[in-house]
Amino acid sequence: MMNALKGKAFAIIVPLVAILFGFLAGALIMLLSGTNPITGYGALISGIVGTPYDFGETLQRMTPLIFSGLAVAFAFRTGLLNIGVEGQLIVGWFTSVYVGLAIEAPMVIHLPLAIVAGAVAGALWGFVPGLLKARFQVHEVIVTIMMNYIAMHVTNSLIRTYLLDSGQRTSFINPTASLESPFLSELTQFSRLHWGFFVAAAACVLMWFILWKTRKGFELRSVGYNKNASLYAGMSVNSNIILSMSVSGAFAGAGGAMVGLGTYQYANILPSFTNIGFDGIAVALLGGSTSVGIFLSSFLFGGLQQGANMMQSQAGVAPELVEIIIALIIFFVASSYVIRWALGRLQSRKEEK
Amino acid sequence: MDYVIEMNNIRKEFPGIVANDNITLQVKQGEIHALLGENGAGKSTLMNVLFGLYQPERGEIKVRGEKVDITDPNKANDLGIGMVHQHFMLVQNFSVTENIILGSEPTTRGRIDLGKAEKHVQEISDRYGLKVDPKAKIEDISVGMQQRAEILKTLYRGAEILIFDEPTASLTPQEIKELIQIMNNLIDEGKSIILITHKLKEIMQVCDRCTVIRRGVGVGTVDVEGATEDSLAEMMVGREVSFKVDKKPAQPGETVLSIKDLTVEDIRKVDVVNKLSLDVRAGEIMGVAGVDGNGQTELVEALTGLRHSKSGSVFVGGKDISHYKPRKVTETGIGHIPQDRHKHGLVLDFTIGENLLLQTYYQKPFTKTGILNYNLMYEKAEELIKEYDVRTPSSKTMARSLSGGNQQKAIIAREIDRSPELLLAAQPTRGLDVGAIEFIHSKLIEERDKGRGILLVSLELEEVLNVSDRIAVIYEGEIVEIVDADKTNEQELGLLMAGGKKEEGEPTS
């Protein structure tokens, strides 16, 4: 059908237009603050793809963002708003590093074990709000906000009391648990790109598979749309809520493992939140809670964050501008209704002629 | 002759559809004017145009001979037009009075004067015989009282021209009778009424003239006096419609459902089903007649596992299912056409295909080792769509975008196709047009003839009478009488439904 076709094309065009608008608005701000937008964006682009190093770093930054985006999206699909991805990521980071430190095992066992440990810790952190929601109807938004703080304080305290090595961090994990890749790193002029990137890509496929190919996925989506009808159809709404929060937490926890086992190789006392989890909300929503969308939007996010440094040093653009641009892009994507409407108008005008 | 309302050559489009195309409607002062058409014909749309909710693309509206531009409901209010909408426009957690005064609240020093408002509401309600409790919360009162609150909203604003969009669809016979009385009172007070209804009998009973629209186009206006139900139906559908449900006598077999002393609580922990006992046999349709709020909803929910029963037992095929979860219940061989298709029946944001397999997706061959085979699912869905004539562009269309009648057909397809021994049908035709109703009734009878037991719960006496073989009358959570359908009539049932006592307006709540 005509409309279906239009729908598919629009699904791609609309976010692109939104991104374009976001950048245009950014250019305007640059002009107003006395910077040449062309120089600014030139620096931004070269900061993302200018050298293999930058590109590697962009992909490295993408990795945990993909996970946190998946985590938010997964819960969202079941009608839950998981603001606790940040905390789940933190416990995942800590736990994976702990396993990476405390255990001696060959890599084939150690590395998967450490990642799984991170995922399990995150799942546990998501399980609590899920359980409270299912059992006592406690709003998940509050509980997840609270769980974030608990995660940060508890892991900080555990590191401080038991694992402190130098400065603010634990010692480095055993190489058998490391995602580090000298190959990828050298390929990208010593960026921190690590194998985790591929794990993240696999996680995207995994989420897609769970949601769209499995029985559980069918149930999770059903519960997300209509709890009553799901109950009527014999699904257990409560266990699906708990499951959804746990899986969401597992994605987040695995994201933490990527940071701990890949980017840093240690866990450290966090003076404040990492923000990766909060960024995940934006990544997921920008990506329309789909796997492909999340992959692409985390590239945009990671790239902008990476390129921001270059914009600052080469074009003298304040790094905050990138944050503003990101915000505007999200606005425009969210407001896609208008873009859709305007595009529709344009198109029908063309058709009339 | 002067018209109070003239809508001339109205055209209203929605993206991809022309809901009203060149429709003309003229309403005389002091008449009840029926507006008739199938589901989706464009009646509500036309009225929403008149009420200022939509702006027409073309056409003109005259009120009392003067050309007007009704840009929003406020404008309609000013012109004395009031509308009682098809889906109630009531804020559930507000009181009756709050709903009525919303938008034109009486105040003293900036504060809403509820006392004054309640008194005013009481006055109007007394004047027109619209019994309501001004202080009650909407969520706590019966549908009938909600309906009256809706009417009061328009009267409170001094409406002279009232639009009723399917006001009787969810009312009990008693309530309908009262409503008709109310409408007559209103006419006596000099008001004019436009009435939308699918029930031809009502049109014959109260209306003066009738305008018929079909697929967005006006068919014409006739005097009700010279018309018959058959002629109106033919005008509306474009072909002859049979109202009498054809069915052979039932050949009941073994008992498939046996309810013993079942007691069920509602959310307020009040026993609304009271030691109820009832048997349904294979090959018969057992109708349950009763005034809304006598425990029908809770009964069905308890039977299907959606609600815990407090005591008693429910036997299906020799097993006591009274403590089964919904999944187990359906697996026992019970189909359930739920009363509220949007709440329970469908996941509106799922495709029609996914909805058609909402009860069976987890079984083989659709799911194997946790993997759901969507291709197979849609294949199956296509079959059902064809067999049950569900009008949808494709099996991958969102359920939300189907019309009510087609949504209902999809549910029926799903529930019947699972070949249950027992089918629980709760108000399966609510709000549907005659064509759709005809289809669903014939399906139910077809299933009966295949030897299935059917429990039909309906608030519509006519439906219960026409479709059922036996009728159980429910009153205050108990079955007060079981009668053969062909040995009773509306009068008798009405009496029984009122508990055998003389008729009262309001069921106790």
Added chain:
Amino acid sequence: GCGGNDEDTTPVNENGGNEGADNSAEENNASENTDNAEDNNGEASGDAEGFSSKMVTDVGGVDDRSFNESAWAGLTQFGEDYPEADVDYVQSGDAADYLPNLQQLAREGTDITFAIGFLMADDVLTVAEQNPEQNFAIVDEVVTDGDGNPVDNLASITFAEHEGSFLVGAIAAMHSENDEVGFIGGVESPLIKKFENGFKAGVKHVDSDIEVAVQYAQDFNDASTGQNIADTMYSNGADIIYHAAGGTGNGLFTEAIDRNESGEEVWAIGVDQDQAVTEGEWSEGNVILSSMVKRVDNSVYNVSEETLNGNFPGGEVIELGLEDDGVGIAETQDDVSQEALDAVEEYEQMITDGEIEVPQTDEEYEEFLSSQE
């Protein structure tokens, strides 16, 4: 002040976006050569032409009114004194930026790159090892390679915060009327512990009967908790509170100002910079008795200059204490009694002479206490 984004002081790389890429290509070739850091050091020899000295800030930025700002002030001064030299900074948005920022400066061919803050310890080591022909220095941390050996192209600059804290501790002890003082820490870490233990030692050295209340907010940015802690401490009788808590310390000043406005006399002691210049003002004066300053600016200036002159202190650990003017009491000391100032002078001498061994860790503090008796 020393405006961060000031056009004059922030030379933008005029060669545009491609330079980084070109350089790194060259560097990659270069890095195949053997370690020639030593040659590199000699090369600049006094002539600042083509010499570059740059820094990567922590998340605070060059205007954090703390060590980043101080470091940038040192670098700016260096740029003024050697106009041909190229000085610049890159700000980190979060911890994930440290490494890329350091990499970026290295790839631009910066002669000496400063990593400001101990959080960058691991990252600067990585970059230093990857870029052996360039020089690096880290502030606030001692960095060695995996085996604990010094790294030739990496200098560690640390400060004897405990020594400076000892002095303000002594001042606090001598000023306290209630014989009770307090310390508010940001996030607990070995570095902040140095402040705490030095301070406590200073207090106890003056009078072992004075109580020291200690609490960590576990946050460098929570003024509300800072105020709450200060409130509790003051209410419990402390009349002077020292902080090493960044933004959390704002809450301390708020509380101290408040109490002074309502007629109570309490004091606060600032940290890192002469905080009385920017904070602590109330209608009749300033609540900040004095501050413990850390001359990051001097250290950055000196190391830049040494590098320029070919004397990069590679592999060395530079600990700047009282004796090097690395730490000390801020210029603002109007409200400090002469008696206390005299005592401070005396203690300073004793510390410099090694007569007093100021404790840094909890264990050392315990030892210190027992040795006092």
Added chain:
Amino acid sequence: MDVILQILYIIVPAALIAATPLMLTAMGGLFSERSGVVNIGLEGLMIMGAFGGIVGTLMFESLGFGNASPWFGIMFAVLIGAVFALFHAVASISFRADQIVSGVALNFLALGLTVFLVREIFDRGQTDTISARIFRTDIPLLSDIPVIGPMLFSRVYVTTYVALLIVVIVWYVVFKTPFGLRLRSVGEHPMAADTMGIKVQRMRYIGVMLSGAFAGAGGSVYAVTIAGNFSAGTIVGQGFMALAALIFGKWTPFGAMGAAIFFGFAMALSTSAQQLPGLQNIPQVFFLILPYVLTILALAGFVGKAEPPKALNQPYTKGSR
């Protein structure tokens, strides 16, 4: 006994101080969510408020307003907050954006924009410190009442009492006036409101802008009473806590107020308790997580289900069902 009183004399005022910004912001959230618009952007609105409060105060100081400056600063912040909330309003009401997405974007935008502006104005990452401040005071007469006087009326910020008064006013407005009735109807059943001639979109705009105004007040009160200056780290998480208070309080003014005070109390307890004799040996982490654990326990234990406004998070289109 005395010891306990002594503790309460510290904790109760501290709780009220910490609760004040949350309370005000939660009132903002209430207006928005009662009109049917989710406001996860409260954090961003508070950031704008804190920024506006400090910049405004500095501006009025330099204009010679003296000690009145912070009050004008707060009003300035209220204005800034309301205007900034327009972003959320336009996106989620007129453009039918997902309200959660739009709120998230608002948070990003606020942080980026304020820090950007601070750099433009002050040439550094944080503003100057304000010197005209609102100070703690003893409320005359009331503070002399034994026991409650020192607990509730001494060493308090006037802003706290203003905030408490505002809660009462908000309650009155939302539940007793035509405006409140209309606002709530729009959040419960916009279509019904529409048929009653209420301009749904306009009511929602008002709701969202009021949320900006109140969150602006909340952020600025925090900034001018506690922080004293503004930087990226001034508001971190308070907006989310305010949102939690709103939900905890079941979308009612007094409920949200109670929840905010509960948070404040738990936080004050967690910081003050560490100074108490006998408690010093308990690992600090237990105190740090105390407020959050207490909240979860309270919710699970006896607060339970909260019923949000029915039309929350649903854009309204005329004629849709």
